[in-house]
Amino acid sequence: MSTDHLRAQYEAYPYPARDPADERKRLVTGSPSHLDEVNHFVFGGRLDFAKPLDVLVAGGGTGDGTIMIAQQMADAGNPGSVTYIDLSDASRAIAEARAKARGLTNVRFLRGSLLELTGLGTFDYIDCCGVLHHLDNPPAGLKALESALKPGGGMGIMVYAPLGRIGVYPLQAALRAMTEGMTPQEKVALARRLIGQLPATNWLKRNPFLTDHQTSDANLYDLLLHSCDRPYTVPELVELAESAGLAVAALVEPARYEPATWVKDPRVLKRLEGLTWLERAAWAEQVCGSLTKHIAYLVRPDTLDGAVARADGAEVVPVLRDLDGPAMAKGLPPGGVLEADLAGTVVPLPLPRLAGPMLARIDGRTPLGDLHRQVAEATGGPLAWETFKTQFDQLFAALNGVGKMYLRRPAA
Numbered sequence: 001m002s003t004d005h006l007r008a009q010y011e012a013y014p015y016p017a018r019d020p021a022d023e024r025k026r027l028v029t030g031s032p033s034h035l036d037e038v039n040h041f042v043f044g045g046r047l048d049f050a051k052p053l054d055v056l057v058a059g060g061g062t063g064d065g066t067i068m069i070a071q072q073m074a075d076a077g078n079p080g081s082v083t084y085i086d087l088s089d090a091s092r093a094i095a096e097a098r099a100k101a102r103g104l105t106n107v108r109f110l111r112g113s114l115l116e117l118t119g120l121g122t123f124d125y126i127d128c129c130g131v132l133h134h135l136d137n138p139p140a141g142l143k144a145l146e147s148a149l150k151p152g153g154g155m156g157i158m159v160y161a162p163l164g165r166i167g168v169y170p171l172q173a174a175l176r177a178m179t180e181g182m183t184p185q186e187k188v189a190l191a192r193r194l195i196g197q198l199p200a201t202n203w204l205k206r207n208p209f210l211t212d213h214q215t216s217d218a219n220l221y222d223l224l225l226h227s228c229d230r231p232y233t234v235p236e237l238v239e240l241a242e243s244a245g246l247a248v249a250a251l252v253e254p255a256r257y258e259p260a261t262w263v264k265d266p267r268v269l270k271r272l273e274g275l276t277w278l279e280r281a282a283w284a285e286q287v288c289g290s291l292t293k294h295i296a297y298l299v300r301p302d303t304l305d306g307a308v309a310r311a312d313g314a315e316v317v318p319v320l321r322d323l324d325g326p327a328m329a330k331g332l333p334p335g336g337v338l339e340a341d342l343a344g345t346v347v348p349l350p351l352p353r354l355a356g357p358m359l360a361r362i363d364g365r366t367p368l369g370d371l372h373r374q375v376a377e378a379t380g381g382p383l384a385w386e387t388f389k390t391q392f393d394q395l396f397a398a399l400n401g402v403g404k405m406y407l408r409r410p411a412a
């Protein structure tokens with residue numbers, strides 16, 4: 001599909017549909033590009049928030065990723081800036097109005113193609129969410145982004161995944177066969193009529209993971225009327241990354257990609273021992289069936305080793321995301337179980353005995369060494385570091401697995 005066609009679609013239906021007035025009520029957060037998540041999965045938790053971070057949001061749409069990271073950088077006092085680029089003027093107008101409504105002054109808004117970034121500078125972090133799978137040549141798009149990455153930098157991307165989108169592609173083909181020459185608005189009207197008539201046997205109708213198209217025309221267009229949309233399995237995503245000289249550092253949330261999340265039988269799991277983490281992720285995707293998209297953090301191979309933060313020292317600081325640690329601690333019996341909802345499947349997360357006292361004290365500033373002392377004191381110590389650390393690692397695995405805990409290292 002030509003760039004002109006793509007542009008016309010997003011001029012008619014800026015995606016996702018957003019009202020700048022809502023900025024007064026809430027900040028839309030998500031993945032990729034939540035600042036703590038980026039720090040954890042791209043920079044090993046080592047980001048120094050006092051140093052400017054140069055961010056590019058490629059195909060920024062109506063601004064979700066741009067507004068989130070720009071707001072989080074402003075809140076953290078980071079003196080860097082976010083460059084937004086998109087082909088669509090209508091989308092950019094909405095994103096700009098959202099930034100204005102928040103009083104954000106750290107965003108530069110540009111109209112243009114991510115395929116032509118020359119002259120814009122280089123970036124520590126690049127967000128490209130929901131764009132590559134719509135390009136004629138996704139490897140060329142990713143390579144163009146890689147060329148704009150500073151040494152030591154990384155990227156957060158989202159591409160569609162095939163299995164959780166079962167039913168989408170046959171219906172896209174069916175609509176394509178009957179909408180030639182129609183305006184975007186006429187296509188939406190026809191698609192709505194068809195959706196209203198679908199037999200019970202239709203796979204989209206039977207697919208519980210996709211409901212967005214019911215809420216807005218922009219979502220419907222993106223799901224069913226896009227004429228350029230190719231999903232990626234995990235191995236295909238790895239190949240895409242490698243084609244651009246990049247490696248997959250992480251897939252989020254990690255628990256979705258862990259076979260043991262979906263299958264408990266030890267005999268089955270034993271057969272997977274010895275696979276690489278990406279082979280296990282590919283297996284999990286085939287078995288769980290619910291992945292509608294992949295959110296991946298990519299880095300160059302020379303920084304792959306230190307990309308993902310590890311809880312390997314007393315100076316490491318745990319950070320909670322969208323969780324009130326003290327409130328959670330109150331309702332948590334020793335050895336309690338937390339339940340996480342992963343696309344409709346409730347996954348039990350067994351927590352260690354000291355989870356409550358730890359959660360009550362995790363505030364995004366306290367390093368593990370201090371947390372150990374505080375927990376020992378609160379529980380009437382003594383508490384060996386190894387015992388504390390084993391239990392912290394369990395808590396971390398459970399919460400990081402569902403995107404609720406990250407790690408930071410204090411600036412050197």
Ligand SMILES: C[S@@+](CC[C@H](N)C(=O)[O-])C[C@H]1O[C@@H](n2cnc3c(N)ncnc32)[C@H](O)[C@@H]1O
Nearest residue numbers: 010059060061064086087088113114129130131
């Ligand atoms: C599905 S939307 C995603 C928007 C945003 N990244 C998000 O996740 O909310 C895709 C966006 O990519 C833009 N786009 C597509 N091809 C592009 C290109 N070559 N250069 C810049 N933007 C592009 C479209 O105009 C559209 O706004």
